[in-house]
Amino acid sequence: MTVMDDFPLMDDRPGSSGAQPIVRLRDIRKQYIMGKAGGRHEAIVVHALRGVSVDFYPGEYVAIMGASGSGKSTMLNLLGCLDRPTSGKYLLGDQDVANLSDDELSEIRSRYIGFIFQAYNLIQQYTVWENIQLPLTYQGSGTITAEDDARTSELAEMVGLAERLDHRPNQLSGGQQQRVAIARSLVNDPYIILADEATGNLDSATSAEIMAMLERLNQAGKTIIMVTHEDDIAEHARRVIRMRDGQIISDAPSERMKDAPPDVVGLGLGTGLPGAALAPV
Amino acid sequence: MGRIWRSVKLGIKSLLLHKLRSSLTILGVVFGVAAVIMMLAVGEGAARDAQEQIAQLGATNIIYRSVKPSQDAQSQKTGGRPSRVLNYGLKYEDYDRILATVPTITKALPIREIRREVRNGPHSLEARVVGTTHDYLEFNRLTIERGRFLLPSDNEHYENYCVLAAETARTLFPFENPLRQSVKIGSDYYTVVGVTKPRGSTAAIGGSLAAQEYDKDVYIPLNTCRVRFGERILSSRAGSQEAEETQLSQITLQVAKIEEVPLTAPVIEGAVKPFHEEKKDVDMVVPYDLLEQAKRQAAIFSLVLGSIAAISLIVGGIGIMNIMLATVTERTREIGIRRALGAKRRDITQQFLIETVVLSGIGGMIGVGIGVFVPPLITQFSEIKAVVTPESVILSFGVSVLVGIVAGLYPANRAAKMDPIEALRHE
Numbered sequence: 001m002t003v004m005d006d007f008p009l010m011d012d013r014p015g016s017s018g019a020q021p022i023v024r025l026r027d028i029r030k031q032y033i034m035g036k037a038g039g040r041h042e043a044i045v046v047h048a049l050r051g052v053s054v055d056f057y058p059g060e061y062v063a064i065m066g067a068s069g070s071g072k073s074t075m076l077n078l079l080g081c082l083d084r085p086t087s088g089k090y091l092l093g094d095q096d097v098a099n100l101s102d103d104e105l106s107e108i109r110s111r112y113i114g115f116i117f118q119a120y121n122l123i124q125q126y127t128v129w130e131n132i133q134l135p136l137t138y139q140g141s142g143t144i145t146a147e148d149d150a151r152t153s154e155l156a157e158m159v160g161l162a163e164r165l166d167h168r169p170n171q172l173s174g175g176q177q178q179r180v181a182i183a184r185s186l187v188n189d190p191y192i193i194l195a196d197e198a199t200g201n202l203d204s205a206t207s208a209e210i211m212a213m214l215e216r217l218n219q220a221g222k223t224i225i226m227v228t229h230e231d232d233i234a235e236h237a238r239r240v241i242r243m244r245d246g247q248i249i250s251d252a253p254s255e256r257m258k259d260a261p262p263d264v265v266g267l268g269l270g271t272g273l274p275g276a277a278l279a280p281v
Numbered sequence: 282m283g284r285i286w287r288s289v290k291l292g293i294k295s296l297l298l299h300k301l302r303s304s305l306t307i308l309g310v311v312f313g314v315a316a317v318i319m320m321l322a323v324g325e326g327a328a329r330d331a332q333e334q335i336a337q338l339g340a341t342n343i344i345y346r347s348v349k350p351s352q353d354a355q356s357q358k359t360g361g362r363p364s365r366v367l368n369y370g371l372k373y374e375d376y377d378r379i380l381a382t383v384p385t386i387t388k389a390l391p392i393r394e395i396r397r398e399v400r401n402g403p404h405s406l407e408a409r410v411v412g413t414t415h416d417y418l419e420f421n422r423l424t425i426e427r428g429r430f431l432l433p434s435d436n437e438h439y440e441n442y443c444v445l446a447a448e449t450a451r452t453l454f455p456f457e458n459p460l461r462q463s464v465k466i467g468s469d470y471y472t473v474v475g476v477t478k479p480r481g482s483t484a485a486i487g488g489s490l491a492a493q494e495y496d497k498d499v500y501i502p503l504n505t506c507r508v509r510f511g512e513r514i515l516s517s518r519a520g521s522q523e524a525e526e527t528q529l530s531q532i533t534l535q536v537a538k539i540e541e542v543p544l545t546a547p548v549i550e551g552a553v554k555p556f557h558e559e560k561k562d563v564d565m566v567v568p569y570d571l572l573e574q575a576k577r578q579a580a581i582f583s584l585v586l587g588s589i590a591a592i593s594l595i596v597g598g599i600g601i602m603n604i605m606l607a608t609v610t611e612r613t614r615e616i617g618i619r620r621a622l623g624a625k626r627r628d629i630t631q632q633f634l635i636e637t638v639v640l641s642g643i644g645g646m647i648g649v650g651i652g653v654f655v656p657p658l659i660t661q662f663s664e665i666k667a668v669v670t671p672e673s674v675i676l677s678f679g680v681s682v683l684v685g686i687v688a689g690l691y692p693a694n695r696a697a698k699m700d701p702i703e704a705l706r707h708e
Contacts, residue, residue: 077702080621082620082621082701082702082705083702102625102626103625103626103627106620106623106624106625106626106628107623107625109620109621109622109623110622110623110624111623113623115621115622117618117705121614121617121618121621121705122618123615123618123619124298124615125294125295125297125298126291126294130291134619134622135622135623137284137287137288137628138619138622138623138624138625138628139623141284142284142287143283143284144287184622188623
């Protein structure tokens with residue numbers, strides 16, 4: 001008896017034949033209590049998510065859209081294991097993470113999740129190099145191996161900042177800072193990369209540059225889930241989920257994928273190996 | 282280990298972000314630690330001074346001294362009028378009785394002191410003439426520079442021999458070798474058989490024992506002293522003649538081991554006190570007791586001084602806590618980022634604790650540097666003796682680190698308890 005038994009595969013999705021979803025959400029609900037009950041005030045219960053069920057497959061590139069208050073941020077926090085659902089099940093890989101302790105969630109974040117934030121969120125007093133390595137210090141023993149160093153150099157090279165390893169964030173442009181953040185999100189080789197309005201603070205040229213980088217990552221097999229409210233940014237994804245009032249109102253291939261064969265949209269493609277499926281595209 | 286070192290390095294980076302703030306915080310600890318070390322050094326210096334002086338009396342010794350009774354005691358005895366001849370002090374029979382009744386005594390030294398002019402031709406000085414035996418040398422830790430000290434045979438044969446202390450010898454014989462020369466003490470001539478090396482004087486202790494200078498002494502055999510000077514001494518004072526009659530000025534007794542002192546002292550007291558109850562003309566000094574007392578006083582002294590200084594260390598700690606609380610609030614977002622990237626609560630606690638301990642540790646080290654460097658200067662440029670002990674250094678540094686941990690604990694916990702999502706949203 002494994003936790004998997006609670007999760008019958010949703011085989012009705014196009015292209016999902018045989019591939020294991022990397023993330024499975026089942027009837028996820030989340031409610032916050034605003035203010036305190038008592039006296040003349042009644043506690044206000046905010047239903048941020050009202051029963052969300054969705055699967056994400058390895059190698060997918062998903063945009064979650066919605067107006068503010070639609071629950072997309074809550075969704076991202078839950079996906080990123082920053083928060084626990086009030087009820088429902090969340091399977092990351094083959095691990096049920098809905099009811100883990102705070103420490104266990106931290107461990108999951110440090111190993112399987114990569115974050116890219118709107119405000120870059122680099123540590124100001126650290127160099128580029130130290131910022132990229134930050135997630136590694138929170139893994140297991142926290143020691144940095146020669147292998148980690150090699151990987152750090154490689155990532156810095158990839159995001160085009162190999163020359164600026166000893167720079168501080170305040171010596172870099174916004175685009176450069178976001179590239180450091182991307183390198184940082186990749187250093188632990190995560191299952192999924194969560195991007196929260198990753199281009200929200202950037203001009204359009206730099207945005208394009210960042211989006212191109214995410215596109216390349218996805219083509220290399222990385223699973224990316226991004227939250228955005230801009231349609232043209234969402235168009236970079238292959239699948240777009242729209243939310244309203246804490247529920248998913250639509251889940252479809254993005255405009256540019258409309259004409260693509262369903263197995264390319266859905267990804268997974270039966271191999272179960274991120275990236276391998278994308279080679280022919 | 283590597284991980285901690287890395288955290289320390291990164292912690293220093295965070296502290297360098299606010300150089301002025303960090304250095305001011307460190308300064309609070311520096312003053313605290315330096316103050317503790319210096320205060321304890323002054324306390325220790327005072328304690329050592331006192332203990333050295335007492336130790337010079339010999340911790341295994343028990344000293345009985347003749348004390349001139351006060352006018353009050355004299356009048357009581359004679360019914361209102363002071364007697365013409367003042368008879369007081371230790372007697373030879375006291376000496377014999379002590380030796381007969383107290384078995385733990387290994388050595389006993391009777392001493393008779395008289396002030397007399399000592400003369401060699403034109404050179405003279407007012408010296409303390411000490412009638413004693415051969416043991417005096419050892420009891421008072423004197424060493425011989427030339428010739429020899431008094432021998433038991435000198436005493437037995439009532440020899441007119443004398444030994445001069447360093448300064449006496451220099452005054453009386455500025456250019457010659459004093460050995461085998463004769464000096465006039467009172468009305469008799471004595472042959473110099475030896476000269477002692479200079480020895481520092483002992484300070485007065487608690488009023489019960491006057492300061493002793495050894496360098497202006499002349500030592501003669503006790504028996505010689507007894508027959509030449511007698512027991513009655515006449516002196517003119519304020520126009521009237523006064524006579525004093527004393528047999529011994531002091532009896533110094535020695536036991537084999539320091540542990541026997543507290544047991545022997547009451548026995549000796551029992552042998553002497555009943556015979557001097559009325560006049561109160563003797564006084565017992567037990568250097569061991571004084572030593573214990575001095576140690577207790579020194580401990581209290583150090584405790585008081587140390588506590589005062591510790592307050593400044595605590596103030597320094599409050600400074601650290603204050604700054605760390607501000608820092609935690611200011612770096613809420615950073616905490617959120619770290620949590621999102623996988624930092625556990627204890628990682629956050631550890632990070633802030635390391636930062637505070639680095640702050641207090643650096644402050645502690647600088648404080649130790651100042652605390653160790655300054656006391657020798659105090660000793661050099663003032664009368665105050667200051668001795669830095671390794672214990673005080675370890676103690677104050679340890680306390681500073683401890684203060685850092687205690688001061689850091691609350692802010693670090695507050696940082697760790699933050700909700701990552703709230704923290705990320707902060708600003």
